[in-house]
Amino acid sequence: MPDLTALFASGHAADLILVVLAVEALILLRAGRPAIDVALLLLxxxxxxxxxxxxxxxxxxPWIALPLAASFPVHLADLLRRGSGR
Structure with a gap:
């Protein structure tokens, strides 16, 4: 069994999720979704x-707080973009 403690302590667990998000972005882009929609959805x-x-x-x-704080305005932009399409 893999050493899960080392996977999380090294940060590679988050790296793995980032790779999954990148693959998801590629799939959505190839399916014809606009790049801005994909970016606002996954960023x-x-x-x-x-x-x-x-x-x-x-x-x-600060290195923890900065990306967490950046996620909120991007999320709001995604919500506004989705709401304006109705």
Whole structure:
């Protein structure tokens, strides 16, 4: 069984999720979704994963807080874009 403690302590668990998000972005783009929609959909999650990665590797608090704080306005932009399409 793999050493899950090392996977999380190294931050590679967050890296794995970032790779999954990148693959999802490629799939959505190839399916014809507009790039801006894909970016606004997946960027908040990617920002949170970067914050998680920073926390897992013991980075100082600004490196944790910055991507977490950045995810909120992008999420709001996604909500506004979706709401304006109705």
């Amino acid at each position: 908040p999650g990617a920002c949170m994963m970067l914050g998680l990665r920073a926390a897992l590797v013991g980075a100082s608090w």
